[in-house]
Amino acid sequence: MSIATSRCALRPCAFAIRALLLACATAPAAHAADADDPVRALTQPTNSLEAGGLYVTKDSSKFGEYNGLDKQGGYFIGNLQVYGGGGAESAFRWRILAYDVGLDTRTIMGEVGDQGRWRVTLGYDQIPKRYADTFVTLWNGAGSTSLTLPPGYPAAATRLAVTNTAGGILANWNNIQSPNATASGTGGGPAFVIPANLHGFTAGTDRKRYNAGASVVLGPGWEFKASARHEDKDGTKLTGVNIGRFTGVSAILPEPVDNSHDQFDASIAYVDEKTTFTAAYYGSIFNNNVKLWTVENPGGNNAVMNNVARLQSWPDNQMHQLNLSGSYRFTPTTRLVLSGSYARLTQNDSFIDAPAGSTWVIPQSSANAKVVNTFVMARLTSRPMKELNVDVTYRYENRDNETPILTFLTTGGGGRSGGTRPRA
Numbered sequence: 001m002s003i004a005t006s007r008c009a010l011r012p013c014a015f016a017i018r019a020l021l022l023a024c025a026t027a028p029a030a031h032a033a034d035a036d037d038p039v040r041a042l043t044q045p046t047n048s049l050e051a052g053g054l055y056v057t058k059d060s061s062k063f064g065e066y067n068g069l070d071k072q073g074g075y076f077i078g079n080l081q082v083y084g085g086g087g088a089e090s091a092f093r094w095r096i097l098a099y100d101v102g103l104d105t106r107t108i109m110g111e112v113g114d115q116g117r118w119r120v121t122l123g124y125d126q127i128p129k130r131y132a133d134t135f136v137t138l139w140n141g142a143g144s145t146s147l148t149l150p151p152g153y154p155a156a157a158t159r160l161a162v163t164n165t166a167g168g169i170l171a172n173w174n175n176i177q178s179p180n181a182t183a184s185g186t187g188g189g190p191a192f193v194i195p196a197n198l199h200g201f202t203a204g205t206d207r208k209r210y211n212a213g214a215s216v217v218l219g220p221g222w223e224f225k226a227s228a229r230h231e232d233k234d235g236t237k238l239t240g241v242n243i244g245r246f247t248g249v250s251a252i253l254p255e256p257v258d259n260s261h262d263q264f265d266a267s268i269a270y271v272d273e274k275t276t277f278t279a280a281y282y283g284s285i286f287n288n289n290v291k292l293w294t295v296e297n298p299g300g301n302n303a304v305m306n307n308v309a310r311l312q313s314w315p316d317n318q319m320h321q322l323n324l325s326g327s328y329r330f331t332p333t334t335r336l337v338l339s340g341s342y343a344r345l346t347q348n349d350s351f352i353d354a355p356a357g358s359t360w361v362i363p364q365s366s367a368n369a370k371v372v373n374t375f376v377m378a379r380l381t382s383r384p385m386k387e388l389n390v391d392v393t394y395r396y397e398n399r400d401n402e403t404p405i406l407t408f409l410t411t412g413g414g415g416r417s418g419g420t421r422p423r424a
Contacts, residue, residue, distance in 0.1 A: 045095070050079040061130040061204070068104030068128045070204075076102035091115040104128040104206065118216040124209065131203040131238050135254070138194055138298060142201045142254040143236050145293040150197045156307040159300055174249055174299040194298070205235030205257050218268075226266040234258045241295060243309040249299035258289040259314070277326040284319040292352045305355055315349035315367070334382040343373040369403040 055074045056064075064070025078101035086092035094112040101108075104126050113119030139147035159173035172178060178189035213227035239255040242248060267280035290313040297307045321343035329335045347369040351362055376396040383389050 045081075045083040047083060048079070048081045050077075052077045059133055061133040061202070064128075065130050066105075066128060068126075070128075070130045070133060078102055091117070116217065119214065121211075121213045123211045127207040127209070129205045129207070129235075131205075131236075133202045135201050135203050135238065135252075136198040137201050137254060138197055138251070139253070139295065143256060145256050145290060147253065147293070147295045149296045149298055153193065153197065153298070156297070172300050174244065190298070201236075201254055203236045203238050203254050205233055205237060207231060207233045221270050221272050222268070224266075224268050227264070229263045231261045231263075233260070241309065241311065243295060243297045244299055249297065251298075253295060255311075255313070256290050256293055260287050260289075261285070274329045275326070278324070280323040282319075282321045282323070286314075286317050288314050288316055288349075291350075308355075310352060310355060312352045315347050317345070317347040317349070319343060319345045331382075333384070335380070337379045337381075338377070340376040341373070342375075345371045345373070363406055364404075367403065370401075372400045372402060374398045374400070 053074055053076050054069075056069050056072050059070065059072050061070050069075065078098070080096065080098040080101070082096045084094050092114050094110070096108075096110045098106070098108045100106045105128065107123070107125040109121065109123035111119065111121045138150070140150055141147050154173075173190055176190050176194075178191075209229060209231045211227065211229040213225070215223060215225040217223050235257050236254040237257055238252050240250065241253050242250045262283075262285045264283040265280070267278055269278040270276070293311050293313060295309045295311065297305075297309055321341055323339075323341045325337075325339040327335060327337045348366050350366050351364075354362060374397070376394075378394045380392045381390065
């Protein structure tokens with residue numbers, strides 16, 4: 001074997017030309033490598049770990065309304081992506097993902113499965129909602145089910161009731177400008193006592209979600225899926241409340257929030273060259289842990305109601321729905337599609353009890369509310385010839401409100417007789 005070598009000197013222009021030709025020659029290979037990147041990302045994902053922090057210079061509920069960055073100070077932020085499996089020759093894969101760890105918007109999920117056969121997922125996430133950090137309130141106990149007036153607030157017996165005289169009306173504590181002698185300070189009355197007793201409160205809610213799901217291929221064309229999600233929500237929201245009817249006091253109050261919501265999905269589906277079929281169930285169950293919440297009346301005296309407003313939060317309720325859908329292709333241009341659903345919605349939470357000493361009459365212990373919704377649709381489409389399309393549709397929809405309606409006599413406030421009114 002013999003090797004021959006030679007030397008030559010390249011001028012700058014010649015070197016540039018040869019570099020350009022070399023780049024052109026290798027360009028197809030580079031494009032081919034780029035084309036493989038998405039495939040590589042799916043088959044050989046890269047594990048990653050990110051850690052960092054940020055600093056918020058000022059409290060702001062609006063800035064942190066949904067991102068959880070409502071308080072001044074430092075925050076840790078972390079992200080994680082970890083992948084694994086059975087190797088290049090296996091369809092078994094798993095992954096763990098975590099985002100915004102350290103914040104109130106964190107999301108964590110895990111997934112494991114054999115691609116094309118089965119899969120199981122688990123997850124957790126949070127959603128904050130900040131209403132106000134500059135909100136002030138007269139009442140103590142904000143965030144609880146019992147809002148009470150601060151110590152030193154004039155007793156209910158000293159707050160005069162409305163009378164038929166101009167002086168009496170002005171002296172009533174339902175009038176913010178009342179110059180009541182029982183309150184000290186310039187002018188006296190609510191305009192002096194209430195501002196002096198206001199204090200700050202941060203209103204907002206936190207929503208936490210837990211979810212799980214699974215799917216499995218039962219056989220050729222058959223697949224079963226199921227999922228469940230549990231959600232807890234607690235905190236306070238701002239609600240406008242009238243205390244004492246038309247002659248009473250109205251205020252924005254921190255309403256307590258403490259409820260849970262469960263949702264369930266399950267379906268079985270089949271598909272082949274001509275037929276599709278799906279049967280599914282959806283369920284929704286809402287439970288409210290706040291039934292009765294009370295607010296002490298800062299206005300005129302109402303001895304019958306013990307000078308307290310009684311409020312009921314959202315009632316428990318449920319919904320259960322069955323869904324069926326399918327299609328059949330008779331010919332390449334003729335197809336029948338069917339779908340239907342049946343839903344039952346109920347709300348049977350107990351009413352709050354009448355206050356002691358009142359003349360309230362509640363004829364039923366709950367609304368016994370029920371609504372049944374039924375829906376059916378069939379659609380046949382065909383194209384018998386190039387210039388002719390045929391579309392035949394049948395649709396049935398029925399909303400049946402089975403909630404009972406009762407008619408009974410009521411008595412208005414202040415002893416005034418009421419009229420006959422329907423109550424559901």
